[in-house]
Amino acid sequence: MTFDLAARLAARRAEHLFRQRPLLESPQGPQVRVDGQPLLAFCSNDYLGLASHPEVVRALLDGAERWGVGGGASHLVIGHSQPHHVLEEALAEFTGRPRALLFSTGYMANLAAVTALVGQGDTVLEDRLNHASLLDAGLLSAARFSRYRHNDAASLASRLDKASGNTLVVTDGVFSMDGDLADLPALAATAKARGAWLMVDDAHGFGALGASGGGIVEHFGLGLEEVPVLVGTLGKAFGTAGAFVAGSAELIETLVQFARPYIYTTSQPPAVACASLKSLELLRTEGWRREHLAALIARFRAGAAELGLTLMDSPTPIQPLLIGDSARAVELSRLLRERGILVGAIRPPTVPAGTARLRVTLSAAHSVAQVERLLDALGECQALLPPVEQ
Numbered sequence: 001m002t003f004d005l006a007a008r009l010a011a012r013r014a015e016h017l018f019r020q021r022p023l024l025e026s027p028q029g030p031q032v033r034v035d036g037q038p039l040l041a042f043c044s045n046d047y048l049g050l051a052s053h054p055e056v057v058r059a060l061l062d063g064a065e066r067w068g069v070g071g072g073a074s075h076l077v078i079g080h081s082q083p084h085h086v087l088e089e090a091l092a093e094f095t096g097r098p099r100a101l102l103f104s105t106g107y108m109a110n111l112a113a114v115t116a117l118v119g120q121g122d123t124v125l126e127d128r129l130n131h132a133s134l135l136d137a138g139l140l141s142a143a144r145f146s147r148y149r150h151n152d153a154a155s156l157a158s159r160l161d162k163a164s165g166n167t168l169v170v171t172d173g174v175f176s177m178d179g180d181l182a183d184l185p186a187l188a189a190t191a192k193a194r195g196a197w198l199m200v201d202d203a204h205g206f207g208a209l210g211a212s213g214g215g216i217v218e219h220f221g222l223g224l225e226e227v228p229v230l231v232g233t234l235g236k237a238f239g240t241a242g243a244f245v246a247g248s249a250e251l252i253e254t255l256v257q258f259a260r261p262y263i264y265t266t267s268q269p270p271a272v273a274c275a276s277l278k279s280l281e282l283l284r285t286e287g288w289r290r291e292h293l294a295a296l297i298a299r300f301r302a303g304a305a306e307l308g309l310t311l312m313d314s315p316t317p318i319q320p321l322l323i324g325d326s327a328r329a330v331e332l333s334r335l336l337r338e339r340g341i342l343v344g345a346i347r348p349p350t351v352p353a354g355t356a357r358l359r360v361t362l363s364a365a366h367s368v369a370q371v372e373r374l375l376d377a378l379g380e381c382q383a384l385l386p387p388v389e390q
């Protein structure tokens with residue numbers, strides 16, 4: 001026997017699922033250069049346009065001057081620098097939680113939190129549309145793992161009735177491929193009534209939702225009692241890199257002591273923490289970015305509806321257009337690109353079979369005119385495709 005990688009790759013192509021990495025030759029922003037072509041992009045998660053913000057860049061440069069580049073070691077050895085510590089304190093204050101713990105990526109924060117809290121004999125219940133990192137975390141934990149129907153507190157309740165051991169309910173705050181909000185008040189009440197803990201990964205809500213960018217928990221006004229485990233990432237609206245878990249002092253100390261993805265990895269470069277601290281300040285105090293983003297979202301939804309496109313139930317900067325067939329989604333993305341517009345086609349297995357989509361994301365860095373250009377191009381490209389068979 002041997003590894004028949006060629007056959008696997010060929011099958012992937014035949015199913016229209018082969019992925020390619022666009023090569024970015026410019027900084028993040030609405031106008032980018034990709035594979036030699038200037039393009040207007042609607043696919044990054046830089047929702048507030050902070051990834052290339054001059055003050056954030058300056059904070060990174062100053063941080064590198066002062067602290068050097070590498071983290072040097074893991075946090076428990078000699079890698080926990082003052083900028084990491086200051087950022088953690090600022091994130092705790094921002095989220096209204098007693099403590100926050102910094103991670104190098106959101107994927108690792110999720111693996112850490114779930115595996116430190118549940119194991120053999122316990123139960124982890126997840127929304128079936130949760131981000132891959134949360135699903136992987138559930139499987140890695142060795143707890144009994146089950147997925148409830150999307151955003152369905154009744155489906156969660158019936159699984160909670162059969163749960164044993166410590167039970168962790170895990171959900172995205174804003175669903176990454178659909179843009180809809182988790183029904184946190186209902187999920188939190190359901191979990192709490194049965195003694196389970198709720199963990200919310202709000203990678204796409206922080207910065208974009210809530211009066212001061214505090215994400216879905218600020219939007220719904222939920223505290224530590226309702227959401228004991230809160231995860232945020234810094235690579236999206238913050239425009240930097242890394243992630244955090246916020247919660248009680250006991251929760252955070254448990255992660256420091258027991259979470260392997262926290263313990264066995266080098267800390268992120270301290271200068272990145274300096275940049276995140278600057279982003280946090282801009283994100284909290286300059287609410288005009290969220291206001292502009294809300295206007296862009298409204299403009300896009302009105303325009304797409306006029307074109308007869310299928311929008312999803314999303315009040316967030318994630319505004320997917322449901323296409324269905326993978327080949328059709330890829331073709332639409334290709335036609336847009338011919339017109340100088342970059343929107344990613346998202347296909348199974350990232351999303352359920354038959355729900356391929358164009359994942360349009362908007363950023364406060366976009367202008368209204370740029371959103372109108374996207375709408376014009378969508379109208380043109382749609383007219384070039386055969387009508388959808390019913």
Ligand SMILES: *Cc1c(COP(=O)(O)O)cnc(C)c1O
Nearest residue numbers: 105106107131133176203233235
């Ligand atoms: C992007 C994302 C992550 C992973 O965060 P990284 O910092 O990119 O590793 C986790 N959860 C959700 C919901 C995400 O969208």
